[in-house]
Amino acid sequence: MNPFQYQRPLDPARLIDRREELDALQRAAADRVAVRLASPRRFGKTTLLGAHLDAMRQAGHHACLIDLDRVATVGDVADRIVDGLRQLPGIGPGILEGRLARLGLTIGPTGLQLQVAPRAGRSAPGADQSRAAIRDLMELPAELAQHGDLVVVAIDEFQDLLTADDRLDGLLRSVVQHQRDRVAYLFAGSAPSLMRMLFADRQRPFFGQARPLDLPPLPAEETVREVLALMPDPDAAGVAEATARIVSAAGGHPQRTMLLAHHLYDLLDRGAPAVDAAERALRVALDEVSDVCDAVWRSLHRSERVICAALADGIPPTSTALASEHGIPRSTLQRAVERLVEDAQHVARTAGGPPQLLDPLLATWIRRR
Ligand SMILES: Nc1ncnc2c1ncn2[C@@H]1O[C@H](COP(=O)(O)OP(=O)(O)OP(=O)(O)O)[C@@H](O)[C@H]1O
Ligand SMILES: [Mg+2]
Structure with a gap:
């Protein structure tokens, strides 16, 4: 089989270089410093995230990837968070479901659904319910980390959050700012100007909240x-x-x-x-x-x-x-x-x-x- 894969994120074992970037990410995670990784499309962001999360898992930490690629609604964001959190080993069967049940939600085959009486039909949650779910779900990584564990949460295509709702960064910040000593966040994005806007615009909630990391060309x-x-x-x-x-x-x-x-x-x-x-x-x-x-x-x-x-x-x-x-x-x-x-x-x-x-x-x- 042709060993050169160019259509999907690369298997971490096949990575060329990126040692400095992986070192920087590892140090930031150990210090619980949030990082933002912005680069043009196809420069290897998702590949680097995968390699970093793998290294973190091998070192015995918990790690998950939340992929916000092309989310269109707040409900999509909540669904992707559920998909991401499932990767955390501490989230055993029933934990996510229990959390969501308190909000009247269940996990259906196509994503979150309102928990309704049997045979009353199913419907997707509204934006407010999805927002409440996001707030609640994002507390989980920090709860897992209470016993001194390190949890690494990487969010890919972070800028797409704004397509779903341009105030979701505020909601997310209100949750994650209290978790800084337990959870290491990594925000990656493809549209560098949008990422700059999210983190470098004084008006935005994440202003100055994450250390920038660039992806240079391969040596x-x-x-x-x-x-x-x-x-x-x-x-x-x-x-x-x-x-x-x-x-x-x-x-x-x-x-x-x-x-x-x-x-x-x-x-x-x-x-x-x-x-x-x-x-x-x-x-x-x-x-x-x-x-x-x-x-x-x-x-x-x-x-x-x-x-x-x-x-x-x-x-x-x-x-x-x-x-x-x-x-x-x-x-x-x-x-x-x-x-x-x-x-x-x-x-x-x-x-x-x-x-x-x-x-x-x-x-x-x-x-x-
Ligand atoms: N460190 C690397 N060594 C070798 N090839 C790489 C490396 N990083 C990325 N690639 C190549 O680039 C391709 C795109 O990588 P990846 O999907 O990680 O980029 P991305 O920045 O996340 O892209 P997108 O903007 O589409 O999300 C991979 O399929 C792989 O062929
Ligand atoms: Mg990618």
């Missing part, structure tokens, strides 16, 4: 070594060069690295000559993502396209020459760059440096368009 040398070791015949002529070529084309982007490695493995495994395998893997990968790249391109305004094309070519995106070539005022280009950086979906500034396209395959697609 090139180690990535080449680890990827090469998993190729069908790592010592065969040309395989090391082909591996180095795709790792460089992926520019440290974790998901793009695995996607390219997957296709390189596939080609080599089917007997393709190593000499042009990297270029062929790149073409297959570009084919696979071309719909997505096309959709991204279409979603951009004219000045944003000019900027992304310049970034793909390695040209400064707000130069006077570029502005006059396209007949766009420089100030318009400058504002568009700031907007793209703020949005953090396609463009980012690494460590205060110049803006860059986040997805190396999008950059290649734009160049070859």
Whole structure:
């Protein structure tokens, strides 16, 4: 089986690097310091959370993951909390059910339901009941931890909470702020600007409440070594060069690295000559993502396209020459760059440096368009 998985969070045993991040998370958990992990999409947040929770469990602590990916209602949030808390070993049979029964709720096949008289039909709880359930359920990790245990609660796609109800962060904070010495919270999110808004806006309840942790690109040398070791015949002529070529084309982007490695493995495994395998893997990968790249391109305004094309070519995106070539005022280009950086979906500034396209395959697609 192809060892390069690029569509799901990675098995912790397959993780490349992330030692510093795992160390930082472990130290924060030991000190009961809450952490917020924000990065662009597909940079390995869920993978890192999984590896951290695994390490915590192996060290004898309790750990659970609450996944708020695309929750739409307060009821969805309550359901996901139930799913997450079930992973805690201290939550034996009946504990969650007992808690919910006090609120008149049961756990049905599709999520929380109102406990009603037999044969009176079932209905979903209203927003207020779901809110009460969330408050009550979130007390459970701290109760479990009363005997000096450490409980680690990771909440993934935390920013989606605001889609369900833009005051839910206040409710959550009112519960978790009293648990700080018993429960270590880890908030991860995909939309960096939204995560910033949740934690860095003075008006929001979680303002300044969690230590930020970034996910940098994967380190090139180690990535080449680890990827090469998993190729069908790592010592065969040309395989090391082909591996180095795709790792460089992926520019440290974790998901793009695995996607390219997957296709390189596939080609080599089917007997393709190593000499042009990297270029062929790149073409297959570009084919696979071309719909997505096309959709991204279409979603951009004219000045944003000019900027992304310049970034793909390695040209400064707000130069006077570029502005006059396209007949766009420089100030318009400058504002568009700031907007793209703020949005953090396609463009980012690494460590205060110049803006860059986040997805190396999008950059290649734009160049070859
Ligand atoms: N440390 C790593 N080493 C190797 N590959 C990684 C690593 N982290 C992530 N990946 C690759 O990136 C892919 C996406 O990872 P993951 O799902 O954890 O990212 P995410 O940031 O949670 O993504 P999303 O924004 O879609 O939720 C994985 O399938 C894997 O191929
Ligand atoms: Mg994820």
